[in-house]
Amino acid sequence: MKKRLEVLLRSAIDALISRGEIPTDVQAEVMVEHTRDARHGDFATNVAMTLAKAMRGNPRSVAEKIIEALPGDSAVVKTEIAGPGFINFFIDPQAQFGIIPQIIEAGHEFGRSEFGAGKRVQVEYVSANPTGPLHVGHGRGAAYGSAVAKLLAAAGFEVHREYYVNDAGRQMDILAASVWLRYLEECGEVLVFPSNGYRGEYVRDIAQSLHKAVGLGLRHPSSAVTDHLPPDEPEGGDKELHIDAIVARTKALLGSEDYRRVFGAGLDSILDDIREDLFEFGVAYEEWFSERGLTESGAVERALEKLRVAGHLYEKEGAIWFASAALGDEKDRVVVRENGQMTYFASDIAYHMNKLERGFDRIINIWGADHHGYIPRVKAAIQALGADPSKLDVLLVQFAVLYRGEERVQMSTRSGEFVTLRQLRNEVGKDAARFFYVMRKSDQHMDFDLKLATSRTNENPVFYVQYAHARICSVFRQLDEKGLPRDLLQGMQHLQRLCESHETDLLASLTRYPEVVESAALQQAPHHLVNYLRELAAELHAYYNACQFLVEDAALRDARLNLIAAVRQILVNGLGLLDVSAPESM
């Protein structure tokens, strides 16, 4: 309907232009919006005011001319000029009824559009380092990313979901060393665990499994590991130097084959855990992309070579730098360290080059907000590789501050003191967690109160929406129990009986659904869909309390049943996009 009005207005304006009433050089975008106040009709446009501005004319007289040139449409019963120059449209209620058969016929497909025209979009999200289980901070990225992916798919894009696995680099080496030290403890060795090692209980679990699998095969006396190391922080030393020395010692003592075994035990175990965790959370991927694979295939060298040829690399102080400052970054960045090691950024350049080579029309990275300083250098890299940086959108997910009631919860993966995503799911369930996470604008700081999220009873709005669905299901169960007949066709023929204010409200909301899905997809804003579903549920609950559905009058009953069946379908479709279930009873 919105689009229909926009077309009408466009043709009216074109007619005025061809008649010379509006200068051809005046550009006005035609925008129609739903009115907030029913007294202003159903739809309104401010186009006369924007035109008047460009023409330096009177908005109301421009509005008059537009209305005069407006082609007739059976659905529009009245137009009026209001306020400073709004054009308000009053729509024939009869025209709104068509939405019900449309929804019933399209079923699960209703709300999907071809807007994206099959353009290929890659969405990368979560991509947490496999050095420990996912915590509640990752959960928001997971819920947000998968909702954005589903919305884009619903809007007609071809979506490729991806998890970038940082299975190489120093953090993974520290994990491997941590596993091995715990393994030595399992073997009966006594040692002081490094302050910068991974101290979580899960490391011990991995070590125990390793111990069970290989027995004492990887044992070395603890003195061989710890003698002559630079001091750790508690002894007044540097924790980074200390842990690096332990990593080096671990590699030297184990040899490459055994080291790989320990490394693999840690990586595989944690990655399996992450996979399972996300699967249970309803978060899926087309691809788990390995950083190590990138290194081993020579893609990193290839990327750097490409930058070198294009003249973006230089050498300074023994390191190789990428001249990103010239491309909008704060400063230049090191890609190969003095010691010959590639930086994390180097493999990230290669990863983005790989994304570009795969021919995606759009690349979306969903990152924690603490990575925002990283965006300019990645954009610079894309530009230096000869591609268009605007192809990449980085969406930041803010997690902000975690509370348990009044008390602030400190989180650190290293220390092992954090709330895992799995703990949250066990406490509140998948549905509440998914809903809670995408309820708020993603880049907004928010206080996440675990006590609130885990309160199962009243606070969580997910139950409110699910309850609306369950209530509708319950009505249909009652229909069966009372042995009342339902005639779908008769209901469709008597939709004009739906003239209660609650019914017209619901009809208007149902009409909006496809627009909501589309705009939520384009803005990567699933919280718009959440808000919509809460409003739709509120209208349903109000309707439920005000009107009886299972009335004697069969024609009216069938019409009402068709209306609530359509509402149920929208609730199912909308919740489905958020991966929240729609239970038939609660």
Added chain:
RNA sequence: GCGCUUGUAGCUCAGCCGGAUAGAGCAUCGGCCUUCUAAGCCGAGGGUCGCAGGUUCGAGUCCUGCCAAGCGCGCCA
């Protein structure tokens, strides 16, 4: 210090490219269950949209300055 993000009701947050009287949930207060699930509904109170300027027919929304908060500023990942 510089950069990014944010500041809306007691609390947590919406507010779609600038639009008509700024909204919701929670909390508080008062009503509604012999009739389709009360995890619900109906109603009331509660606001200088951080502060000060500016842009214009019109600003919570755009611009500038200030104040406050979060995050980021490694040859870490």
